[in-house]
Amino acid sequence: MRSHDKKGIIMGNLLKGKKGIIFGALNEQSIAWKVAERAVEEGAEIVLTNAPAALRFGSINELATKCNTIVVPADATKVEDLEALIDKAMEHFGGKFDFILHSIGMSPNLRKGLTYENLNYEYLNKTLDISAISFHKVIKAAYDKDALNEWGSIVALTYLAAQRTVCGYDDMADAKALLESIARSFGYVYGRERKVRINTISQSPTLTTAGSGVAGLSKLLEYAEKMSPLGNGSAEECADYVLTLFSDYTRKVTMQNLYHDGGFSSIVMSPELMEVFEKGIESEK
Numbered sequence: 001m002r003s004h005d006k007k008g009i010i011m012g013n014l015l016k017g018k019k020g021i022i023f024g025a026l027n028e029q030s031i032a033w034k035v036a037e038r039a040v041e042e043g044a045e046i047v048l049t050n051a052p053a054a055l056r057f058g059s060i061n062e063l064a065t066k067c068n069t070i071v072v073p074a075d076a077t078k079v080e081d082l083e084a085l086i087d088k089a090m091e092h093f094g095g096k097f098d099f100i101l102h103s104i105g106m107s108p109n110l111r112k113g114l115t116y117e118n119l120n121y122e123y124l125n126k127t128l129d130i131s132a133i134s135f136h137k138v139i140k141a142a143y144d145k146d147a148l149n150e151w152g153s154i155v156a157l158t159y160l161a162a163q164r165t166v167c168g169y170d171d172m173a174d175a176k177a178l179l180e181s182i183a184r185s186f187g188y189v190y191g192r193e194r195k196v197r198i199n200t201i202s203q204s205p206t207l208t209t210a211g212s213g214v215a216g217l218s219k220l221l222e223y224a225e226k227m228s229p230l231g232n233g234s235a236e237e238c239a240d241y242v243l244t245l246f247s248d249y250t251r252k253v254t255m256q257n258l259y260h261d262g263g264f265s266s267i268v269m270s271p272e273l274m275e276v277f278e279k280g281i282e283s284e285k
Helices: 031-041 052-057 060-067 079-093 121-144 171-194 217-227 235-246 271-284
Strands: 019-023 045-050 071-073 097-102 148-158 197-203 257-260
Touching (some): 045 060, 097 121, 097 235, 197 235
Parallel strands (some): 019 045, 019 097
16 A cells, blocks of 8 residues: 655555665665665665674664664675675575665765875775775675676765866765766676666765765755755655666666756756855955
8 A cells, every 4th residue: 555755755665575785874864774764665675784883873773673674784895794795685585686775985085184185095095995996896796696686776876076076075076986987887797697787876965974074065055956956856855766776667777877966967057156156246346
């Protein structure tokens, strides 16, 4: 039986019978958290995972209780952890599963306040490993174990800074560019050989724990809201979009970077921002 949420969206069986792994649900601000909640509402079974360190200061166990599932600690930069995760997920599900969400990102350089021209290269390597190369490792672990059913779906979250310069995003932009490239390259192999699709979603700036490390995030949110004809996409709305890519309605969508940003990525200047700019020019005269 279907029901309606507060926005009038029909909730029902979009993912009925599907099973999958959700990476990166830290707290209620997390997009991954919203995806987990919505996936279960739409009939899916899930397994939750995050790095052991993140589990200590997050509240993922509350989410696991709500979603009637298990939490499997796994460092996404360690192949052995990912292999063990895949094994435990398949044991929990009783076989293969259907989807994976990669929602992982962290930059030691941003956390330390190091600007792009002053990057610590050891930190940069960690940024790339955690935020992008981990995506390749996750996919390969599933690929090697033939863990996903035909027409399965793998989705990772990215941001416009992979394509355009966004001041303050710095080496995370490099990581997101690599992440998107991995989706295309592995998407070709996995699609050709196993009929599994891989996509990235380029989300609006979103106030999450990870996003809070970006300098000037509140101003960026306000700017994007004024620029976007439909306004910023919320974490909840992004979760709904992710679910469409997990569903059977998008079987032929793969190797794509899909924008969920209210139109922001296609806008150069909006009337609202032009008005603000003109007022600023007038005040300087």
